[in-house]
Amino acid sequence: MSLKQMKKIELHLHLEGAAPPAFIRGLAAEKKIDIHRAFDERGHYAYRDFVHFLQVYEAATSVLQTPEDYARLLQAVLQESAEHGVIYTELFVSPDFCGGSDVAAWRDYLAALQSTAAEAEAKLGITARGIVTCIRHFGPDKARASALCAAETAGDFITGFGIAGDEGIGKPGDYLWSFDCAREAGLRLTAHAGEWGGPQSVRDAVRDLGVERIGHGVRAIEDLALVDELGERAITLEVCPGSNVALGLYPAWRKHPIETLRERGLKVTVSTDDPPFFHTTMTREYEELERAFGWDEAIFAEIHRNALDAAFCDTATRDRIA
Ligand code: ADE
Ligand code: ZN
Numbered sequence: 001m002s003l004k005q006m007k008k009i010e011l012h013l014h015l016e017g018a019a020p021p022a023f024i025r026g027l028a029a030e031k032k033i034d035i036h037r038a039f040d041e042r043g044h045y046a047y048r049d050f051v052h053f054l055q056v057y058e059a060a061t062s063v064l065q066t067p068e069d070y071a072r073l074l075q076a077v078l079q080e081s082a083e084h085g086v087i088y089t090e091l092f093v094s095p096d097f098c099g100g101s102d103v104a105a106w107r108d109y110l111a112a113l114q115s116t117a118a119e120a121e122a123k124l125g126i127t128a129r130g131i132v133t134c135i136r137h138f139g140p141d142k143a144r145a146s147a148l149c150a151a152e153t154a155g156d157f158i159t160g161f162g163i164a165g166d167e168g169i170g171k172p173g174d175y176l177w178s179f180d181c182a183r184e185a186g187l188r189l190t191a192h193a194g195e196w197g198g199p200q201s202v203r204d205a206v207r208d209l210g211v212e213r214i215g216h217g218v219r220a221i222e223d224l225a226l227v228d229e230l231g232e233r234a235i236t237l238e239v240c241p242g243s244n245v246a247l248g249l250y251p252a253w254r255k256h257p258i259e260t261l262r263e264r265g266l267k268v269t270v271s272t273d274d275p276p277f278f279h280t281t282m283t284r285e286y287e288e289l290e291r292a293f294g295w296d297e298a299i300f301a302e303i304h305r306n307a308l309d310a311a312f313c314d315t316a317t318r319d320r321i322a
Contacts, residue, residue: 003290004283006300009307009321010081010089010271012215012238014133014164015070016061016097017274018077021045027063035059045277050196050247053277054137054166061097067112070098074113078120078128080275084282086126088321090312092133092164094146101145103152114157127321129313130158131190132182136165140174147178151185160312162190162215167197173208183210188312190215190238195249199223206235213238213310218249220266221257227264236267236310242280242288243273253292262299269307 021043028035038059040046045060047053064070074091081089093113099105110130117128132150134143143163150161161182163175172191179189191209194202195216202220205211206229217237220226230237241256250256262268270289272280289295308322 003286008085008282012271014092024060067109071112071116074116082124082126088127090129093130094133095149106149131160131162133162133164137169143178147181154185161187164192172205179209194219199226239268240271240273243278246278253288259293267306
């Protein structure tokens, strides 16, 4: 079986970050919004570094203005994922971008997303769940509003809560109220950490917020006592190697710590993060891991099991996709 056909589970995919550039340019033209600076001469997203990437991401997102825009985006994203063998995907969705964290507006966006996901499940055989995500550089007040949206809509589709954005700003503990609010609503928890912040950032996310998964988390490798603590706490890492290489965190795939983390016993999974920004797909991630570390079917099966075990879905869904 080719790597493309192999069944995959993706746990870390930002919905806006998965928008194809042509899709965003099309919406910008329809709405007469000038965002040409987000693209290079070949039409690819263009950014200089991580902070600029976040700015370009938000510029692209500015053309997504209605529940219908989001429904069209989700349809395109799930179609692309399914073509790469993804049978289950968890998408980060942000009330900040979907109605400005107003609960009534968020419900409208969510209804559009949920019906699109149901259609894709019936037509394409891909199951999707949403993780409501606050944005760290928008600050703790905005995060509270997102957490309230998440808590109000926790259920079959919204199953998790998390935090993305600029890890250089503030500390995980600043967001404790939001994480407690989401936890009390029954949501499962994850946080981006250990991407641009070092081991202490991962330690803080795990100890202060009580998350069960870490988005990225790869810089834990700089502190082996932390790696062992993550193992003892059975934390799963949502590793996005292509994202890390494209953003310059590691100079090459062979220098990426995913294999060392795996060999040390951590539960690692593989995702694309924001695929068109990083010129990647789930198939490309698998191909590069095969090339860099000699990963074979047995290791991909281990990764698949890790993702299944850590998925934010109920046991009936897990049994169905297993
Ligand atoms: N939002 C979208 N992609 C991200 C990343 N790689 N890190 C933090 N926030 C993000
Ligand atoms: Zn991410």
